[in-house]
Amino acid sequence: MPDPETPGPKAPDPGTPGPKVPGPKVYGRQASAPGDGDALVVLRGVDKHFGTLHVLRSIDLTIRRGEVVVVIGPSGSGKSTLCRAINRLETIDSGEIRIDGRPLPAEGRELARLRADVGMVFQSFNLFAHKTVLDNVTLGQIKVRKKDRKTAEERARSLLDRVGVAAQADKYPAQLSGGQQQRVAIARALAVDPKVMLFDEPTSALDPEMINEVLEVMRQLARDGMTMAVVTHEMGFARSAAHRVVFMADGRIVEETTPEEFFGNPRSARARDFLSKILHH
Ligand SMILES: Nc1ncnc2c1ncn2[C@@H]1O[C@H](COP(=O)(O)OP(=O)(O)OP(=O)(O)O)[C@@H](O)[C@H]1O
Ligand SMILES: [Mg+2]
Numbered sequence: 001m002p003d004p005e006t007p008g009p010k011a012p013d014p015g016t017p018g019p020k021v022p023g024p025k026v027y028g029r030q031a032s033a034p035g036d037g038d039a040l041v042v043l044r045g046v047d048k049h050f051g052t053l054h055v056l057r058s059i060d061l062t063i064r065r066g067e068v069v070v071v072i073g074p075s076g077s078g079k080s081t082l083c084r085a086i087n088r089l090e091t092i093d094s095g096e097i098r099i100d101g102r103p104l105p106a107e108g109r110e111l112a113r114l115r116a117d118v119g120m121v122f123q124s125f126n127l128f129a130h131k132t133v134l135d136n137v138t139l140g141q142i143k144v145r146k147k148d149r150k151t152a153e154e155r156a157r158s159l160l161d162r163v164g165v166a167a168q169a170d171k172y173p174a175q176l177s178g179g180q181q182q183r184v185a186i187a188r189a190l191a192v193d194p195k196v197m198l199f200d201e202p203t204s205a206l207d208p209e210m211i212n213e214v215l216e217v218m219r220q221l222a223r224d225g226m227t228m229a230v231v232t233h234e235m236g237f238a239r240s241a242a243h244r245v246v247f248m249a250d251g252r253i254v255e256e257t258t259p260e261e262f263f264g265n266p267r268s269a270r271a272r273d274f275l276s277k278i279l280h281h
Contacts, residue, residue: 038064038065038066039062039063039064039065039098040063040064040065040067040099040100040195040196040227041061041062041063041086041097041098041099041118041196041227041229042061042062042063042096042097042098043059043060043061043062043082043085043086043095043096043097044060044095044096044097044098045058045059045060045094045095045096046058046059046060046085046092046094046095046096046097047059047092047093047094047095048078048081048085048090048091048092048093048251049093054251055078055081055251056078056081056082056085056092056251057250057251057252058095058252059082059095059251059252059253060253061082061246061253061256063196063227063229064227065227066225066226066227067227067228067243067244068222068226068227068228068230068241068242068243068244069228069229069230069242069243069244069245069246070229070230070231070232070237070238070241070242070244070245070246070259071083071229071230071231071232071245071246071247071248072231072232072233072235072238072245072246072247072248072274073247073248073249073254073274074249074274077248077249077250077251078248078250078251079200079231079248080200080201080231082231082248083120083198083200083229083231084200085097086099086118086198086229087115087118087120087198088104088105088111088114088115089120099114099117099118099195099196100117100195102114112144113144115144116140116144116145116192116193116194117194117195117196118194118195118196118197118198119189119190119192119194119196119197119198120189120197120198120199120200121182121185121186121189121197121198121199121200121202122185122200122201122202123200123201123202123204123205124205125173125178125181125182125184125185125205126185127173127181127184127185127188128173129172129173129174130172131172131173132169132170132171132172133160133165133168133169133170133171133172133173133176133184134153134156134157134160134169134170136173136184136188137156137159137160137184137187137188137191138152138153138156138191140188140191140192141155141156141191141192144192145192145193152191155191156169156187156191157169159187159190159191160184160187162187162217162220163183163184163186163187163217164183164213164217165180165183165184165187168180168184177210178205178206178207178210179206179207179209179210179211179213179214182202182203182206182210182214183213183214183217185202186202186214186217186218186221190221195227196226196227196228196229197221197226197227197228197229198228198229198230199218199228199229199230199231199232200231201231201232201233202214202218202230202232203215203232203234204232204233211234215234215236215237218230218237218241219237219240219241222241230242233278235263235278235279238259238262238263239259239263242259243258244256244257244258244259245257245258245259245262245263247262247266247268247270247271247274249268249270249271249274254268254270254271255267255268255271263275
């Protein structure tokens with residue numbers, strides 16, 4: 001785990017360097033709240049344009065091992081682009097992204113390995129439609145982690161059990177409900193033992209009665225200590241599971257604080273406006 005590239009334990013790493021961040025960040029939620037020396041995902045000065053549109057503006061963000069960061073903000077603020085950049089589904093124009101001390105590789109085998117370290121769950125479940133549920137959760141283990149089929153299937157079945165869809169193993173994705181499909185997608189991402197899981201609005205395509213079953217799987221993951229970045233409009237999840245809330249607007253991180261602070265005492269007008277809309281929705 002120690003890596004010469006990782007900043008030493010003394011390096012203050014509040015996620016937003018530069019002009020006065022009000023006080024040190026507080027992580028009161030878990031006894032095992034991660035410390036500063038344990039940065040797993042680090043973005044420094046990340047910029048991204050789509051043509052003339054400046055979608056990520058000088059993003060500085062650190063996600064520590066075992067930390068759950070919820071990213072919220074209005075539509076178009078750059079949340080998905082941020083997630084996709086961390087998984088290098090999008091390139092960035094400038095700045096730096098490191099996963100566990102390593103800069104994101106441009107392409108090739110290194111990139112494939114990194115992608116496996118960063119599990120991603122999307123709004124649309126993105127399962128392989130022509131593969132069974134079991135195969136969906138088995139394939140990455142064989143291809144990326146070079147496991148034999150038997151070992152991979154055992155692990156797949158145990159993960160499917162963990163997310164509550166063991167009985168669906170031999171079905172095809174289209175035969176499952178949205179909530180079940182999304183839980184399979186989570187199992188598939190977990191199957192290759194990622195260091196961090198990114199969720200981009202994992203419940204927003206679901207019928208209301210299925211939202212909770214997916215959130216519960218995510219809550220359990222958080223309790224198990226998984227490092228997670230979650231883009232969501234589920235404020236209940238943010239309050240109960242997040243160590244930290246990151247509020248984005250217009251491609252910038254506008255606020256970055258505990259859920260208690262963010263919901264109880266949002267500092268920026270943008271956040272107050274956003275919260276009043278979403279909470280009175
Ligand atoms: N591939 C692309 N090409 C051009 N513009 C894009 C592309 N992807 C995103 N954008 C634009 O970049 C901006 C940020 O998009 P992004 O999807 O990151 O926002 P978001 O915060 O995830 O929004 P939402 O809440 O609606 O999902 C938007 O203005 C969007 O239209
Ligand atoms: Mg989005």
